[in-house]
Amino acid sequence: MQADLDRTDLQLLRALQDNARLTSGELAQMAHLSQSPCWRRVKKLEDDGVIGGYHAGLNRRALGFGVLAFVMVGIDHQTEISSRAFEDAVCAIPEVVMFHGISGPADFILVVVAKDLDAYSDLLQRKLHRLPGVRHVQTHFSLQEFKGQLGGLPVPVA
Incomplete structure (x- = not known):
């Protein structure tokens, strides 16, 4: 089932996908929100399953997998x-x-x-x-x- 996302949700998703290490303050500033509403939106995206987790992208070659x-x-x-x-x-x-x-x-x-x-x-x-x-x-x-x-x-x- 596709989530009902508005422009701000999409902006938050793009920002988090590019850099999941953004602080809530940085994310709020990018989305032109204050921290609390921004955090609530991200929490809702997590609860709705739109955000499935936060991961580190590992380099397989650096770990010895050629x-x-x-x-x-x-x-x-x-x-x-x-x-x-x-x-x-x-x-x-x-x-x-x-x-x-x-x-x-x-x-x-x-x-x-x-x-x-x-x-x-x-x-x-x-x-x-x-x-x-x-x-x-x-x-x-x-x-x-x-x-x-x-x-x-x-x-x-x-």
């Missing part, structure tokens, strides 16, 4: 029980940083990080191929990153 892979996975059957077992097993793998059910020839896409190709090969053989119900796995490696992580969402200008 490989970024998009892994397409097809599973045998998609019953509720088998899908739940697969989902739980995937969510338990720390190297899987994104996980989505998708349409098309594969059932799921996993975004995976690894130290290097040897580490990815080990992860593939020891974990990914052994996931419950896996029928096939196809890996696509990122060769060049143009827009990292999820990037910013396009917040409309009201």
Whole structure:
């Protein structure tokens, strides 16, 4: 369900998405509000689920993850029980940083990080191929990153 957002809400969202470390005073000044009304608006955006959290964008390479892979996975059957077992097993793998059910020839896409190709090969053989119900796995490696992580969402200008 889409939230009913006015111009000030959108301005606050753009500002927070660009820099979530803004103080409430800085944010209020940018939105031309006093601090209390600004805080109430941000709190409402949080309560309504428009703001899902505040995160630090980490550099995977600086943390030693030189490989970024998009892994397409097809599973045998998609019953509720088998899908739940697969989902739980995937969510338990720390190297899987994104996980989505998708349409098309594969059932799921996993975004995976690894130290290097040897580490990815080990992860593939020891974990990914052994996931419950896996029928096939196809890996696509990122060769060049143009827009990292999820990037910013396009917040409309009201």
